Amino acid sequence: MLRNFLVTAAILLSGYSHALQVDNFVLLDHRGDAHELFYHRGAPAVVIMAYNQNCKAATDAIPALQSLQSKYNDQVEFWLLNSDATVDRKALAQHAEASGITLPILQDDTTLISESLQAQYAGEVLVLDPRSWRVAYRGSVQSEGQTATSAIADTLDSLASGKTADAHSETVKGCEITYPDRSETASISYASTIAPLLQQKCVVCHTEGGLGPWAMNSYTMIQGFAPMIREVVRTKRMPPWHADPHIGQWKNDISLTTEETRQLIHWIEAGAPRGSGSDPLASNTIDQVEWPLGEPDLILEIPAYTVPVSGEVDYQFPTVKNPLDTGVWVKAATVVPGEREVVHHILAGTQDSDTTELRRTSGVFDNYLIGYAPGNESHEFPDGTGVYIPPGGEYLFQMHYTPIGREVVDRSKIGLYLHREVPENYFRQDVVVNPMIKIPPNTARHTEVAYYAFDKPATLHNLVPHAHYRGVASRFELWKPDGEKEVILNVPNYDFNWQRTYEFVVPKQIEAGTRLVHTTWYDNSAANTANPDASREVPWGLQSWDEMLYGAFSYTWVDENTEAPIHDKMMARTNQYVGFLDQNIDGKVSWRELPRSIKKQLVQGFSTVDTNGDGGLDLQEMHKLTERRAEQRREESEAPSPQSGAR
Ligand code: HEC
Structure with a gap:
């Protein structure tokens, strides 16, 4: 009653x-x-x-x-x-x-x-x-x-x-609506289905001393965390893999398949029964081979960092002077995190000695080597390719640390494997950027787009979307010369906490004249729980409270080989600049879209550069402009400057 x-x-x-x-x-x-x-x-x-x-x-x-x-x-x-x-x-x-x-x-x-x-x-x-x-x-x-x-x-x-x-x-x-038969799902076995699934997809982080906040080391642990596992899987928080499963196939894909997701959730909803059979997670130890690819040719110690007890640690960008006085060809790299519990991810590469001050202080790599995250310790470049590291310059690292409630000193290192002989081709890296972005305040879905213009045929190997706290989604497309558009990577729920390299199982062939278009969506509203300040107009900036439109990619030029390099740094820069100067993405930079610094030099000369007279500079015309400017600079530096005495 x-x-x-x-x-x-x-x-x-x-x-x-x-x-x-x-x-x-x-x-x-x-x-x-x-x-x-x-x-x-x-x-x-x-x-x-x-x-x-x-x-x-x-x-x-x-x-x-x-x-x-x-x-x-x-x-x-x-x-x-x-x-x-x-x-x-x-x-x-x-x-x-x-x-x-x-x-x-x-x-x-x-x-x-x-x-x-x-x-x-x-x-x-x-x-x-x-x-x-x-x-x-x-x-x-x-x-x-x-x-x-x-x-x-x-x-x-x-x-x-x-x-x-x-x-x-x-x-x-x-x-x-027809659903799977519940009487069947009630008999899903912990010992032969669930535990092996967790071992394959989760334990790399959820282990003693691993990055995950709790270890999957017994049935009891799994049972206790079962409601939370259900939640993080339903909300696509775990496993931390954010590529849209309907697009592309990726190496190191740690996502759960449809069938695995169903089994795991149905098992939890059936009360997470233990059933019979010994517990595979009870003997959960990860083989800690320090160098899975063998002893490296060169080991670099990344400068130690003291991770504080708590709080948020900004990305660290330590550098190590290149110890070698000859150029080397890297064929693979492995990162060994010092303290797995605090090292969230590491990006590693080098900056050339002649790199510009702007790039030096922007954390942008000239030669990218590897993006480490648990489960992604090594990066082997495609057969016959290598990353050339010229003598001089510096090794640069982007370190993301997460505090764990006690002070920890991290000493991570990177091992490099070198080609004995010069490989056939260069493994190259570049970035789609737009340093002119502006994200309006209190806006739930703001879009920024830029592209990289491929002037020659290329093979695309991997993609790395990157934004900060307000970045919520990211997409890469190929806009082909015949007008076809193909989405090649979609990251619909981008999470700043997880910097992932998405490496194609089958590399993408790119025709000359293709644009690699990168779009990022930003949520600068208060509904975005990661947003530090919704009332602010957010510009480009390195710090996480500013934003970036930044999509890195690795590729090889089809018509290049190491005996006859065709890559030109200046030209590659132009391919990149066109992609953010061309704001309406019509394939050419109009007078209105040109930055003031270039306009000043072109007051009389726009029509001479715009050789086809269509009112905009296409990629070829931009390349000519780049050449002309380089020539002018050479002449200026060779000619005795009349003002040189006065300075
Ligand atoms: C690459 C490392 C990694 C992998 C793989 C991984 N996790 Fe996690 N997991 C983490 C980290 C780090 C956190 C805490 C931060 C976060 O939630 O992003 C976490 C948090 C969790 C939480 C929430 C704990 C809390 O207190 O909020 C659950 C539950 C979880 N993971 C389950 C899983 C399951 C199930 C899988 C496999 C299907 C998995 N994880 C795979 C690293 C990982």
Whole structure:
């Protein structure tokens, strides 16, 4: 009796406290953009309709849903949730385009999210109240005899006015969603399925003395952390691999497959049963071979750093003078972190002795070697290629440390493996940058774009997206000379904490005249929990409170070999500069787009440089301009300067 009374009271107090409470999740939509449910904690409501493009009840409901969305213009978040895992991204995008669907169609590849929302039919609508994350309405958009649309609108009206809506639930008309048989999932084995999966994808960090904050060393630990594992997997926080699985194939891909994700979550939801068999995690030790590729030819000690007890440590950029007085060809590099628990990642490379002051102080490498993160200790360059390190200059490191509650002195090192003979080709590295970015305050999704113009055929080997606290998504595309655009890497939920090198399993061939276009999206709103200050206009800067549009990549020139190098540093710089000066990305730099310093030198000369007279400088014309400026500089330095005495 007492129990009944309490339940009734609770319902009276909160309206729908008996309704399903929904957990957070992150899903990608048909365009490859990420959506996190709890990001919308400030919205009056989130509306989700389970969707299947082959279900008439669902497709018929779209116009009504979209007109509801426009009624609550952008205040309420509206999503379609595709729970048919057999439909691929392209088919979904084509369907959206053909049917005039403007709402994001979230792809629930594992069907885990639809399942946990207890969605039974495509066409079923859920209105969620972000104050409690409970389902305030469940029903159809259109139902017989009565206008369900108005029932949804009533719910949204009361949520928007800060009231709790009356929990409302209706019979749904739609197409039944099929889920994996739960009786099968209840028998997933810890010993033969779950533990080996964790060992393969997680233990490299979640081990004693590893980077992860807890060690996966027994069933008891896994059982204790099970709810948290479910959460970090649903929100795509772990494993820390952020490439869109629908695009490209990568070496060192540590993401969970659809099947693995399903097994892990279903096992947890079944109560994480121990079952029988000995515990593979109990003997969880990682073979610590110091140099997995053998004894290096050159070992450099990275200057020691004392990691404080707590707080945030800014990136450190220690340098080591190049100890060699001859040039060498590196064929592979291995990083050995001193203290695995605090070394989050290390980027390593060199700066030439003649590098400009700007580059020297910007942490930009002339010759990039390796991006270390746990599980990515070594970088072997493609067969027959090497990174040439000229004599002089400095080794430069970008160190990211994370404090662990006690002071730790880190002494990391890097080992280099050298070619005995000059390799066939150069392994080269460059960066798509835009130092002119400006990110307006209180803006949730600001876009910055730049490109690198390939003037010759090349082979692309890897990509490294980089931004700071406000960077939330990043994409690399090839814009080919015939007009085709191909997305080659999509990182829809970029996380500043994880600097990853994405290395192609099959390197990409690039035609001359292709632009490598890099886009980064920044969230400079208060809803971005990583944002240190939403009221600030954010410029380019090295420090994490400023921002960068920075996409590094490694490549080889197809027509180059070490006996006949074709690479020209100045020309490569021009390929890079065009990519951010050309603000409207039409392939040429107009007079308006030119920086003042160049304009000054060209007041009479623009038309002489713009040889085809189309009002803009294309890559060839920019190259000529670069040559002309280099010549002028040579002449100036050779000619006795009339002012030299006066200085
Ligand atoms: C490359 C290293 C690495 C790998 C691989 C990795 N983790 Fe983690 N994990 C971390 C670090 C570092 C943290 C803490 C910081 C963070 O959350 O980003 C963490 C945090 C977590 C947390 C949250 C703990 C907390 O207190 O918030 C869970 C749960 C977790 N990991 C589970 C997993 C699972 C499950 C896998 C494999 C599917 C995995 N991790 C793979 C490094 C890793």
